[in-house]
Amino acid sequence: MKKCINCGAKTSGNFCSNCGMEVPDFYEKANRAGAGKKSSRVIIAIVSVIVVMAIATGIAVCLTAYKQMIENQYADNLDSFMVEVTSGAVEAETQGNLVAAVWYDAIWGNTSEEDTYKYVAGAADFDEALENLYLDEDFQAKSATLNDKRNAAYELMLELQEPPDKYKACYDLALELYSQYSMLIDLVTYPTGSYNSYSEKFEELDTQVAELCGKLNTMIPVVY
Numbered sequence: 001m002k003k004c005i006n007c008g009a010k011t012s013g014n015f016c017s018n019c020g021m022e023v024p025d026f027y028e029k030a031n032r033a034g035a036g037k038k039s040s041r042v043i044i045a046i047v048s049v050i051v052v053m054a055i056a057t058g059i060a061v062c063l064t065a066y067k068q069m070i071e072n073q074y075a076d077n078l079d080s081f082m083v084e085v086t087s088g089a090v091e092a093e094t095q096g097n098l099v100a101a102v103w104y105d106a107i108w109g110n111t112s113e114e115d116t117y118k119y120v121a122g123a124a125d126f127d128e129a130l131e132n133l134y135l136d137e138d139f140q141a142k143s144a145t146l147n148d149k150r151n152a153a154y155e156l157m158l159e160l161q162e163p164p165d166k167y168k169a170c171y172d173l174a175l176e177l178y179s180q181y182s183m184l185i186d187l188v189t190y191p192t193g194s195y196n197s198y199s200e201k202f203e204e205l206d207t208q209v210a211e212l213c214g215k216l217n218t219m220i221p222v223v224y
Contacts, residue, residue, distance in 0.1 A: 071164050078170060078220050081156040082213065085181050088149035089209045092181075095142055096188035096202045102126075102133050103195045130191070143189040150185050153178060170219050177212040184209055 106129030
């Protein structure tokens, strides 16, 4: 039995038999309300899952983009290192060949070569001819340029110290290249030993640097 909220009479129907007032079914309404609340909780749960998934996806995308940015920057530094070392190696080779030529021509008293004449002509021996070369302003300027290029390559090596996984092999090779390159510059700017030992060491370092440059150049990925 239901009780009319208007007159207080009891009735089993939906309308009061005494005053005709509608008598609502509170249990039915309560059930409908409960079902509504349950649906709302389901919707909230679904929305929450979607939001969490969106955030997770966004974080993953950001991390991937950041990783790619780091790798691209590393590749750029490798390219800059290669440019610095390659140009320096070419200049070192030219200077090393000049040292060898002056040394050789001075030993044999050859004054017919245009590029060595001013150092060899009038020199008492090869030591004096080499001293003439070392004191030459153009030679000193080129030696200074080579050392500047080596310093620039060294600064780039510092930037390459913590390579991403995909560039670790490149870093190891760059480290080896820099070591050989540095020794080559030392040799052609401050020659030591005999003519034969100098020539052999120069040929060895020049070849190693050229081979390492070529190998590293093929290992660096192209960044678009």
